[in-house]
Amino acid sequence: MxxxxxxxxxxxxxxxxxxxxxxxxxxxxxxxxxxxxxxxxxxxxxxxxxxxxxxxxxxxxxxxxxxxxxxxxxxxxxxxxWLPEPLLMSNHADPMGQVVQDETISYAFLxxxxxxxxxxxxxxxxxxxxxxxxxxxxxxxxxxxxxxxxxxxxxxxxINQDNERSLGKLGDSQPLVQKFLSAVQTGNFQDFVSLLTEDAVLVSDGGGKRRTAIHTILGKQRIQALFEGIAGKGSLQGQWLPFLINGQAGLVLVKDHKADMVICFEMEKHQPQANHIYQMMNPDKLQHISSVLSQIS
Incomplete structure (x- = not known):
């Protein structure tokens, strides 16, 4: 038995x-x-x-x-x-084993x-x-x-009524990751936001435990202003690591050997632009990623 x-x-x-x-x-x-x-x-x-x-x-x-x-x-x-908990997909430590990387586990889908x-x-x-x-x-x-x-x-x-957001082929978010990393180093996010749609949306989840934008940020210019503002205050300092987040290229900010922030994107269908940025800062929802980081460090 x-x-x-x-x-x-x-x-x-x-x-x-x-x-x-x-x-x-x-x-x-x-x-x-x-x-x-x-x-x-x-x-x-x-x-x-x-x-x-x-x-x-x-x-x-x-x-x-x-x-x-x-x-x-x-x-x-x-x-x-309220945002779902990001899933860091690593060959070293997948929760419950290797999960198939497909559109239906993408962060935007969740x-x-x-x-x-x-x-x-x-x-x-x-x-x-x-x-x-x-x-x-x-x-x-x-x-x-x-x-x-x-x-x-x-x-x-x-599922389909919101501007026909649906189960499409996952877009390539790697260029956004590279532009964001460059922006963090220079403090200038102009090149990064050039890869966003005009009506892009940024949604942040701090769970009331971290200071973050409570309301949705609408428009690429406002998103640029937000990131340049928090970068100027030192909130983006730390070690930025590119990872597969729910099957797509995303970023993890590591501070004191723990995940401090996760950023991932929803790509425009058939376009090299993102229409949504998701920013996870709730420490309760970053514990899994911190655990994975400790296993692969």
């Missing part, structure tokens, strides 16, 4: 982390939930389970739905914008998922990301197939 459970764990832990991370937007919570699920599984009679994959995906999905009910109340009193209700998110992830048939999704969520089709259709509309 112990050997069988170990095999089940090795086989499905990556898949379960994939579901939980996309549902919760948190690396640490997704890891904890997967570990807790298998701890619970060892106390259950699993001899009659004929499809471990479907059983486990149903378990993790419903646990996520229950968790999101309480998370919704926390986000109502959250200071400033941000879009936050616009969905918890049930819409569950249906969308199971159907769009994991490719389950509607009858399988319905069984996992204890809903009718017709209801799941309606929920999925509604979720697709929400």
């Amino acid at each position: 112990e050997m069988e459970m170990e095999m089940v764990y090795r086989t499905y832990k990556h898949l379960l982390f994939t579901v939980a991370y996309r549902m919760l937007g948190s690396v640490s919570e997704a890891e904890d939930m997967v570990q807790d699920l298998f701890a619970t599984l060892q106390t259950l009679d699993t001899d009659n389970i004929t499809n471990h994959k479907a059983y486990l995906v149903k378990m993790i999905t419903n646990r996520c739905l229950n968790d999101l009910k309480s998370a919704r109340k926390k986000r109502e009193v959250y200071v400033g914008a 941000v879009l998922l936050q616009e969905l209700s918890s049930v819409e998110r569950a249906v969308f992830v199971l159907r769009e990301v994991l490719g389950y048939e509607y009858n399988e999704v319905a069984e996992m969520l204890n809903k009718t197939e017709i209801n799941c089709r309606k929920i999925y259709s509604r979720a697709k509309v929400k």
